[in-house]
Amino acid sequence: MSKYWSKIAAGQRPYVPGEQPKDRKYIKLNTNECPYPPSPLVLEAIKEAANEKLKLYPDPSGEDLRQTVAEYYGLKKEWVFVGNGSDEILAFAFMAFFDPGSTILFPDVTYSFYPVYANLFQLDYRLVPLREEFSLYPPDFYDSEGGVIFPNPNAPTGNYVTMEMIEKILIRNPDKVVIVDEAYIDFGGETAIPLIAKYPNLLVIQTLSKSRSLAGLRVGFALGQDGLMEGLNRIKNSFNSYTLDRLSMAGAIAAIRDESYFQATRQKVMQTRERIVPILRQMGWQVIPSQANFIFISHPVFKAEGVFTELRQQGILVRYFRQPKIDNYLRVSIGSDEEMDSLLQALTEINP
Amino acid sequence: MSKYWSKIAAGQRPYVPGEQPKDRKYIKLNTNECPYPPSPLVLEAIKEAANEKLKLYPDPSGEDLRQTVAEYYGLKKEWVFVGNGSDEILAFAFMAFFDPGSTILFPDVTYSFYPVYANLFQLDYRLVPLREEFSLYPPDFYDSEGGVIFPNPNAPTGNYVTMEMIEKILIRNPDKVVIVDEAYIDFGGETAIPLIAKYPNLLVIQTLSKSRSLAGLRVGFALGQDGLMEGLNRIKNSFNSYTLDRLSMAGAIAAIRDESYFQATRQKVMQTRERIVPILRQMGWQVIPSQANFIFISHPVFKAEGVFTELRQQGILVRYFRQPKIDNYLRVSIGSDEEMDSLLQALTEINP
Incomplete structure (x- = not known):
C-alpha cells in the first residue's frame, strides 16, 4: 500500500x-x-514488415486488418474493431457500454477477469449461478439492468451455448449490450457472428491467441454494428491511439488469410x-x-x-x-x- | 450517439x-x-523473434526488457515498468495516481491527450497558464491538490525545464505524484531520472517512438520507485495482462542496446x-x-x-x-x- x-x-x-x-x-x-x-506465412509476413517503416506510427485504426477480418466473416469493415488482445478489447467494452450503478450480469463460474474489470471501472455486477454441470440457463440473463457478458464456450468449463439460446438473451435485453466472448469458439462451437446483422446490441469478441497460435502477438478483434464500434473507438481513442504495432497487424492479416x-x-x-x-x-x-x-x-x-x-x-x-x-x-x-x-x-x- | x-x-x-x-x-x-x-540490429532481433514461440504468451511483466532499461539507466529492474507506448502508460498512470475530486495540474498549452485522460477517468484538472514564450514557472505547480503532469520538453512548444526546476516542484508536492513525460528528452534536454532515487513521488515516462525510430513498434517505459511501479502494475494487471508482444520486446531490447x-x-x-x-x-x-x-x-x-x-x-x-x-x-x-x-x-x- x-x-x-x-x-x-x-x-x-x-x-x-x-x-x-x-x-x-x-x-x-x-x-x-x-x-x-503459427502459420509459416505469418512468420514470413512479420519478417517482411520488420523494415525501416517501423520508424513511422502504425495506422491507428488498423484499416487493412479490419478489412481482412471483415472479408473473412462477410461483414463490412465498419463493423470490425481491432485491439491489443481480446483482454484489452474487453476492458474497452466494459468502459464503453456499462455504467456504474446499473448491475451487469455474468456467470458465477467464468473468466476471472470480468470481476476485475468491473471493480476497476466501479461497476456493479451480479454473479448468475450456473445450473447443472455448469450449464448456462438463458432466462437467468433476461432483462438485465446494465448488460450481459459471458464467454462462449465458457471458461474454465468449456461448456457451450447454442445460437438460439444467445438469440433469446439478445431479444430480452434490447436496450443493453450483450457481449459474447468467443475466445474459444473455433474449437467446435458455432459463432454468434451471423446474429450481428439482426441485433444492434450484440458484441462478439474473438482473439488470435488460441486457434491462430498467436498468443505471443497480442491481437484480438470485436464485431458489432456501427453504434457499438463507435463506442469502442471513443474509449480506445481516449486511451491509446495506436494499440496495435505494425508487426502484429502484418502477422494477423497473414494468419486470417491462411485458411x-x-x-x-x-x-x-x-x-x-x-x-x-x-x-x-x-x-x-x-x-x-x-x-x-x-x-x-x-x-x-x-x-x-x-x-x-x-x-x-x-x-x-x-x-x-x-x-x-x-x-x-x-x-x-x-x-x-x-x-x-x-x-x-x-x-x-x-x-x- | x-x-x-x-x-x-x-x-x-x-x-x-x-x-x-x-x-x-x-x-x-x-x-x-x-x-x-531503426537500428539494423532491431530489425535483426525482430526477425529472429518471428519464430514458433509466438504461439506462447509473452512474459507478462517484460522482465528482460525491464532489465535492459534498468541497466541502461543504472537503476534496479523493480523501478522499471514497460508498456504499449507511452500513451498507454500515461493512461495507466492517470488511473493509478490521480483521484476524482482532487484537482491535478498541467500546463494550458501541452500534450492534448492529458485533458482526454482526465475526462475519461472523471478527474478534475486545472490548466496552469504558461508564462512568457510558453515557459513553465515552477511555483505555479507547487502544492497541487491531486498531482502534477507535464512533458519535458513540453509539447507542442519544445520548451525545456531544468532539473533544478523539476526538483522544486517535487519538493513542494511531497504527497502527490509528479509525472514528467520525457517523450522528447533525448534531443537535448537533461533527464530527471537521477532524481528518482531521492523522490518517491517522481514518475518519469519515456518512449522508443522518437529517438529510437520505433513509432511503429509501440514501446514505452516508466521509471520510479517501488510504490509507483506497484501502483502501475495494479492497474495494468487489472486491464490487460499482456500489453507487450514478443516482437516488440525483442526489438526494444536491441534498440536500447545499440548505443x-x-x-x-x-x-x-x-x-x-x-x-x-x-x-x-x-x-x-x-x-x-x-x-x-x-x-x-x-x-x-x-x-x-x-x-x-x-x-x-x-x-x-x-x-x-x-x-x-x-x-x-x-x-x-x-x-x-x-x-x-x-x-x-x-x-x-x-x-x-
Missing part, C-alpha cells in the same frame, strides 16, 4: 494470469495456448480432445463436455489441488482455481498428442 | 492523432517521427534543428527555443492556418492546432536535411 495510489489502484485485486515459470522446461497445459506453431493452416490446426486440437476425453473418463475422471481447447476435469477420489501439485512436480502445468464451486477441478489445455499422452501417463501414476 | 454507450463513452471527446493520409506521398513533418530508420546508433541518430536530428532554426528566423519566423525533435513557429504576417494548408497542398504535412493561444503557430517535426530544405523552399515560395 502506497500513499501515492489512487483509490481505484488501492482497491484493486488484479487478475492473475496462468504462471509462465522459467525454472525448468514444462509441458504447458495451463494457459490454453495452441500446441502448434487451410487454420483449419488443419483446429482440427488437430479437436481430434486430440476427442481422443483423450474417453480415456480420462475410463480412468474415473469426470469431464465436462468441452467445445474449447481445454477440458475441465474432476475426480471423485483424488483432490484436484493435490493432483495439480503432483503434476507440477512431474513437469506438467495445468490450471487450478482456488474458488468456490470449482476448487476440486483442474483446467487442462489440449496440447499435442504426445503432451496429452504424458499427462495421461502422469495421471495413471498418481492414481494407479 | 448510441443508446448503448456508457455515460463515459458518450461524454468523451477523444484525442485526435496527427493525420496519416494515404492519398499521396507526403513529406511527413506532422507526428514527430524520426526521419532515420552508438542511438547517439548518431539523435545527434543528426539535433544538428538539423540547429541548422534550420537560424534560417527560419532570418526568413522572419519566430521560433520557440526547442530541445525536442520539433520546432514551434509563427510568423508576424502570414497566418499559420493558411501556411499549413498551402504546405499540405505542396505535399508537406506539419501540425496545426486550432486552439486558444497557439492558433497562429505550426509545429514542425525535424526531418532529414533534405526534407527540411524542401520545407524551407516551400516556405520561401509562400512568403517570398
Whole structure:
C-alpha cells in the first residue's frame, strides 16, 4: 500500500494470469495456448514488415486488418474493431457500454477477469449461478439492468451455448449490450457472428491467441454494428491511439488469410480432445463436455489441488482455481498428442 | 450517439492523432517521427523473434526488457515498468495516481491527450497558464491538490525545464505524484531520472517512438520507485495482462542496446534543428527555443492556418492546432536535411 495510489489502484485485486515459470522446461497445459506453431506465412509476413517503416506510427485504426477480418466473416469493415488482445478489447467494452450503478450480469463460474474489470471501472455486477454441470440457463440473463457478458464456450468449463439460446438473451435485453466472448469458439462451437446483422446490441469478441497460435502477438478483434464500434473507438481513442504495432497487424492479416493452416490446426486440437476425453473418463475422471481447447476435469477420489501439485512436480502445468464451486477441478489445455499422452501417463501414476 | 454507450463513452471527446493520409506521398513533418530508420540490429532481433514461440504468451511483466532499461539507466529492474507506448502508460498512470475530486495540474498549452485522460477517468484538472514564450514557472505547480503532469520538453512548444526546476516542484508536492513525460528528452534536454532515487513521488515516462525510430513498434517505459511501479502494475494487471508482444520486446531490447546508433541518430536530428532554426528566423519566423525533435513557429504576417494548408497542398504535412493561444503557430517535426530544405523552399515560395 502506497500513499501515492489512487483509490481505484488501492482497491484493486488484479487478475492473475496462468504462471509462465522459467525454472525448468514444462509441458504447458495451463494457459490454453495452441500446441502448434503459427502459420509459416505469418512468420514470413512479420519478417517482411520488420523494415525501416517501423520508424513511422502504425495506422491507428488498423484499416487493412479490419478489412481482412471483415472479408473473412462477410461483414463490412465498419463493423470490425481491432485491439491489443481480446483482454484489452474487453476492458474497452466494459468502459464503453456499462455504467456504474446499473448491475451487469455474468456467470458465477467464468473468466476471472470480468470481476476485475468491473471493480476497476466501479461497476456493479451480479454473479448468475450456473445450473447443472455448469450449464448456462438463458432466462437467468433476461432483462438485465446494465448488460450481459459471458464467454462462449465458457471458461474454465468449456461448456457451450447454442445460437438460439444467445438469440433469446439478445431479444430480452434490447436496450443493453450483450457481449459474447468467443475466445474459444473455433474449437467446435458455432459463432454468434451471423446474429450481428439482426441485433444492434450484440458484441462478439474473438482473439488470435488460441486457434491462430498467436498468443505471443497480442491481437484480438470485436464485431458489432456501427453504434457499438463507435463506442469502442471513443474509449480506445481516449486511451491509446495506436494499440496495435505494425508487426502484429502484418502477422494477423497473414494468419486470417491462411485458411487451410487454420483449419488443419483446429482440427488437430479437436481430434486430440476427442481422443483423450474417453480415456480420462475410463480412468474415473469426470469431464465436462468441452467445445474449447481445454477440458475441465474432476475426480471423485483424488483432490484436484493435490493432483495439480503432483503434476507440477512431474513437469506438467495445468490450471487450478482456488474458488468456490470449482476448487476440486483442474483446467487442462489440449496440447499435442504426445503432451496429452504424458499427462495421461502422469495421471495413471498418481492414481494407479 | 448510441443508446448503448456508457455515460463515459458518450461524454468523451477523444484525442485526435496527427493525420496519416494515404492519398499521396507526403513529406511527413506532422507526428514527430524520426526521419532515420531503426537500428539494423532491431530489425535483426525482430526477425529472429518471428519464430514458433509466438504461439506462447509473452512474459507478462517484460522482465528482460525491464532489465535492459534498468541497466541502461543504472537503476534496479523493480523501478522499471514497460508498456504499449507511452500513451498507454500515461493512461495507466492517470488511473493509478490521480483521484476524482482532487484537482491535478498541467500546463494550458501541452500534450492534448492529458485533458482526454482526465475526462475519461472523471478527474478534475486545472490548466496552469504558461508564462512568457510558453515557459513553465515552477511555483505555479507547487502544492497541487491531486498531482502534477507535464512533458519535458513540453509539447507542442519544445520548451525545456531544468532539473533544478523539476526538483522544486517535487519538493513542494511531497504527497502527490509528479509525472514528467520525457517523450522528447533525448534531443537535448537533461533527464530527471537521477532524481528518482531521492523522490518517491517522481514518475518519469519515456518512449522508443522518437529517438529510437520505433513509432511503429509501440514501446514505452516508466521509471520510479517501488510504490509507483506497484501502483502501475495494479492497474495494468487489472486491464490487460499482456500489453507487450514478443516482437516488440525483442526489438526494444536491441534498440536500447545499440548505443552508438542511438547517439548518431539523435545527434543528426539535433544538428538539423540547429541548422534550420537560424534560417527560419532570418526568413522572419519566430521560433520557440526547442530541445525536442520539433520546432514551434509563427510568423508576424502570414497566418499559420493558411501556411499549413498551402504546405499540405505542396505535399508537406506539419501540425496545426486550432486552439486558444497557439492558433497562429505550426509545429514542425525535424526531418532529414533534405526534407527540411524542401520545407524551407516551400516556405520561401509562400512568403517570398
